[in-house]
Amino acid sequence: SYELNQPPSVSVSPGQTASITCSGDKLGDKYACWYQQKTGQSPVVVIYQDTKRPSGIPERFSGSNSGNTATLTISGTQAMDEADYYCQAWDSSTVVFGGGTKLTVL
Amino acid sequence: EVQLVQSGAEVKKPGESLRISCKGSGYSFTTYWISWVRQMPGKGLEWMGRIDPGDSYTNYSPSFQGHVTISADKSISTAYVQWSSLRASDTAMYYCARLRQGSSSWYYLDYWGQGTLVTVSS
Numbered sequence: 001s002y003e004l005n006q007p008p009s010v011s012v013s014p015g016q017t018a019s020i021t022c023s024g025d026k027l028g029d030k031y032a033c034w035y036q037q038k039t040g041q042s043p044v045v046v047i048y049q050d051t052k053r054p055s056g057i058p059e060r061f062s063g064s065n066s067g068n069t070a071t072l073t074i075s076g077t078q079a080m081d082e083a084d085y086y087c088q089a090w091d092s093s094t095v096v097f098g099g100g101t102k103l104t105v106l
Numbered sequence: 107e108v109q110l111v112q113s114g115a116e117v118k119k120p121g122e123s124l125r126i127s128c129k130g131s132g133y134s135f136t137t138y139w140i141s142w143v144r145q146m147p148g149k150g151l152e153w154m155g156r157i158d159p160g161d162s163y164t165n166y167s168p169s170f171q172g173h174v175t176i177s178a179d180k181s182i183s184t185a186y187v188q189w190s191s192l193r194a195s196d197t198a199m200y201y202c203a204r205l206r207q208g209s210s211s212w213y214y215l216d217y218w219g220q221g222t223l224v225t226v227s228s
Contacts, residue, residue, distance in 0.1 A: 031212035042218040049212045090213040095153035
């Protein structure tokens with residue numbers, strides 16, 4: 001079965017740029033999306049179709065996908081961005097999630 | 107406004123059966139697939155499967171095939187997941203979510219329910 005791998009944790013200082021990676025075999029040939037989940041809340045999509053932001057998602061969130069790696073980039077990270085982030089792709093008619101990355105803003 | 111409203115928290119014993127629900131509103135329920143996602147305590151998201159409410163076609167993650175059943179009643183815009191015999195390891199938060207898809211094979215979950223906490227304990 002298809003696997004997506006994420007680093008368990010990423011730390012960033014307020015105002016700096018955070019990058020969270022998601023790796024999978026030929027992931028660039030598929031579409032990736034990203035979810036943000038804050039403690040005690042349901043996940044929210046922040047990037048879909050590799051690079052698109054849903055309405056209401058701040059411009060500081062951006063995405064890319066090439067080769068074997070998709071990347072979520074948060075520019076000018078704010079304290080409110082501290083959350084778990086999950087990548088997701090579609091493979092063999094199934095949704096596949098990455099293991100999740102805990103973003104700490106300190 | 108699109109909403110997915112799930113049924114309330116459940117406490118069950120091992121071996122008992124359970125069905126939890128997810129009611130959609132604010133959109134045409136039969137136009138979008140509904141997925142179910144498990145999140146065990148302190149763990150990540152796991153996709154369980156999905157249903158097309160229009161024709162009740164389902165497909166499951168191999169990890170959940172045979173242990174859960176996903177169904178839908180389009181007349182009341184509601185999807186379900188059910189267990190015939192719960193295990194302690196089924197203790198988790200369960201989310202339903204609407205699956206968006208595009209012509210070029212992109213898929214993502216654009217609206218999520220609030221989650222249903224299922225606790226299985228003797």
